[in-house]
Amino acid sequence: MIENAVGPSARPPWWRTAALAVAGLLAVAACGGGATQSGGGSQEANGSPITIGVLDDQAPLTAVEGAEMRVNTDLAVAQINSSGGIHGHKVNVVFADPQADPSKAVALAQQLVQQNNVDVLVGAVLSSECLGVENLVARLQIVYVSSTGCASEDFTAKQCNQYSFRLTPQGQQVNIPLSSYIVKQYGTKWSIIYPDYAFGQSQLAAYKVGMQAAGGALAQIIPIPQNETNMTPYISKISTDGSVNGLINTEVGADLVRASTTIAQFNLNAKLPIVGVFGKERFAGVYPPSLTGDIGQSPELSDAAKENSFDVAYHTAFKGQLGKEDPAIINTLGNDKAVPGDLGYEAYTAITALKLAMLSSNFTGKSDTSKLISAMSKLKAKQSADFPGGDFQMNASDHQGATTTYIAKINGQQEDVLATIAPDKLPPIGTCQAK
Amino acid sequence: MLNPVLLMLSAFAAGLLVSMLFAVYAVVSTGLEYLLLTLLTTSAFAAVPFLFANVTGGENGLPVKGVVDISFGLDPLVGNGFYWLLCAITVFWCVLSWYLLASRSGRVMIAIGRNPIRAAAMGYSVRAYQVAVTLYSGAIAACGGWLYALAHAFVFQDLLGLANSVNFVLYSLVGGVDTIVGPLLGTAGLRFLSEYLGTTQSTQTQLYIGLALLVVVYFLPAGVVGGARQLWHLRHLVRSRSQADEPLSAALAREAGLDTLLGGADEQTG
Numbered sequence: 001m002i003e004n005a006v007g008p009s010a011r012p013p014w015w016r017t018a019a020l021a022v023a024g025l026l027a028v029a030a031c032g033g034g035a036t037q038s039g040g041g042s043q044e045a046n047g048s049p050i051t052i053g054v055l056d057d058q059a060p061l062t063a064v065e066g067a068e069m070r071v072n073t074d075l076a077v078a079q080i081n082s083s084g085g086i087h088g089h090k091v092n093v094v095f096a097d098p099q100a101d102p103s104k105a106v107a108l109a110q111q112l113v114q115q116n117n118v119d120v121l122v123g124a125v126l127s128s129e130c131l132g133v134e135n136l137v138a139r140l141q142i143v144y145v146s147s148t149g150c151a152s153e154d155f156t157a158k159q160c161n162q163y164s165f166r167l168t169p170q171g172q173q174v175n176i177p178l179s180s181y182i183v184k185q186y187g188t189k190w191s192i193i194y195p196d197y198a199f200g201q202s203q204l205a206a207y208k209v210g211m212q213a214a215g216g217a218l219a220q221i222i223p224i225p226q227n228e229t230n231m232t233p234y235i236s237k238i239s240t241d242g243s244v245n246g247l248i249n250t251e252v253g254a255d256l257v258r259a260s261t262t263i264a265q266f267n268l269n270a271k272l273p274i275v276g277v278f279g280k281e282r283f284a285g286v287y288p289p290s291l292t293g294d295i296g297q298s299p300e301l302s303d304a305a306k307e308n309s310f311d312v313a314y315h316t317a318f319k320g321q322l323g324k325e326d327p328a329i330i331n332t333l334g335n336d337k338a339v340p341g342d343l344g345y346e347a348y349t350a351i352t353a354l355k356l357a358m359l360s361s362n363f364t365g366k367s368d369t370s371k372l373i374s375a376m377s378k379l380k381a382k383q384s385a386d387f388p389g390g391d392f393q394m395n396a397s398d399h400q401g402a403t404t405t406y407i408a409k410i411n412g413q414q415e416d417v418l419a420t421i422a423p424d425k426l427p428p429i430g431t432c433q434a435k
Numbered sequence: 436m437l438n439p440v441l442l443m444l445s446a447f448a449a450g451l452l453v454s455m456l457f458a459v460y461a462v463v464s465t466g467l468e469y470l471l472l473t474l475l476t477t478s479a480f481a482a483v484p485f486l487f488a489n490v491t492g493g494e495n496g497l498p499v500k501g502v503v504d505i506s507f508g509l510d511p512l513v514g515n516g517f518y519w520l521l522c523a524i525t526v527f528w529c530v531l532s533w534y535l536l537a538s539r540s541g542r543v544m545i546a547i548g549r550n551p552i553r554a555a556a557m558g559y560s561v562r563a564y565q566v567a568v569t570l571y572s573g574a575i576a577a578c579g580g581w582l583y584a585l586a587h588a589f590v591f592q593d594l595l596g597l598a599n600s601v602n603f604v605l606y607s608l609v610g611g612v613d614t615i616v617g618p619l620l621g622t623a624g625l626r627f628l629s630e631y632l633g634t635t636q637s638t639q640t641q642l643y644i645g646l647a648l649l650v651v652v653y654f655l656p657a658g659v660v661g662g663a664r665q666l667w668h669l670r671h672l673v674r675s676r677s678q679a680d681e682p683l684s685a686a687l688a689r690e691a692g693l694d695t696l697l698g699g700a701d702e703q704t705g
Contacts, residue, residue: 058640059641060641096634097632097634099640099641102589102591103594107587110512111630136588139510152495159498202494
């Protein structure tokens, strides 16, 4: 009968289950440990260490960004420690992997600050992760510097606060100069293909603003569903009858590879200038032939600029650091073909910028946060070993950085620089006041 | 400033409103059809923030303003007060669920879960109970969402959709679905594992979590609590057999609930 099936005899006394749960939780808690720490080797730095918490996503979605962040953060920290640390204070890094999950990013950020007692937070790749952490650090009152990724304009255009900083130009800062260049060089009417979800829609909106500012227009807008395996119906719509002067491609990941391949199949590269895709690190260090002719913008070229000794040294050091990393990371970045690119450069300069600000503010720990904020807000650097790609300056009002950026054209495995834009020529990203 | 009680009630109202839709599914469909309807509806809800990105923040998410005020003055980042509130609310739902399951209605619900046709033949209104259980679980989920927003002061689009929903099912399966404490234990264990690996492994976090899930599914099909309960029964049987000088196989055949563990006799359900 039903009573037999669900009666008390079918279940043990409640206290047994509760005791088991408590024992399990205690066992789980007892197994708790610290986080992965790395600090490079140094015999010179002997003050109390400064600890940087780094949210480094290692999920498949953010594999390249996460790998670049790991290698370049390790590299920058090793260089700091080998040169004596921050006024004798060694720098330690605590890595945490939110797995491209914004809620985990916020939880881990809180854990890093309140349990691992880090002095500064860095990283998180997805915009939603960065915005969540940015919201948190204002309450935790700790400095946060975004690293690789974090492309949302909102980070410094709408949600800025005194504790958060971003070094690399994003959104309108990139799209307006690039749009100006391509409108001036090729014409005013452009076709755009974009992934039809939030990221792609934000790209579309940014290019509309950029085109409007440059006196051009998006004459043909083609949304492509995410993970579309058959690109032909969409790519074949792109006008080649002279009604548009070029194509803007904002696809990413596997969609980008499929779109680029289909573009090459239709021989559009020969008929139209194509804009948007750039950086060998996104292709394991080797551009596919279908990208030849594409034009992009970046603060760091894929290969070291030979006339720039700082950049050559940075790329050499990157290769050296790569050999010390996890094999999975090395493989993700393309083994001996790996390059830092702009994704790695963002991570490297996030740490070197912190180093410069810590040195100038005599930062020794979290208690010096206000001094570090002041130093970061005023940070300005010429091209150097800390900023090998070019000059840098921080906007004190919204904490958005600006760097020298290059507009370049992919030519096989080479990148031909078409124009160089100084940091002070980049437009502001908004009017947010970091308070 | 928002009234915290009003906010709490609004969260519950929203949760109940959504769960009413799922209650309708429970009435009009069963089995695979019900599963598909709920999964597809969950996927559809995940896209809603994109439709109103100006209000919801879209992919970027939405900060919760004045979180201390709407948390009854308890700051999740300062002291333990907020976590005592979480603890009290969790205990409240556990005790209420234990009470309901122990009641006559609760036993009917369990019976319906095991064999709805037989329960209907006995005169119970299966649909009414299914609607009630759906609304009750909707209220718990709404409470969880409300507390999440207070705890993190930020809500993300990623919280909606299949990935997060599947997580809750996994947590319950790992802990054991036949008990109140099982899902709690599964959630604590898997969340801890995920965050612990996230701070110790370089690139293989998801692989290790996947392996851990496989181990549980293979070796503890009734979940951790279910497996522990079965071991407890086995120990009890071994002791009673030694006292009664009865062969173990005979004792096992007598005992209901051990068939999964031993691959033996069918469950005796009366």
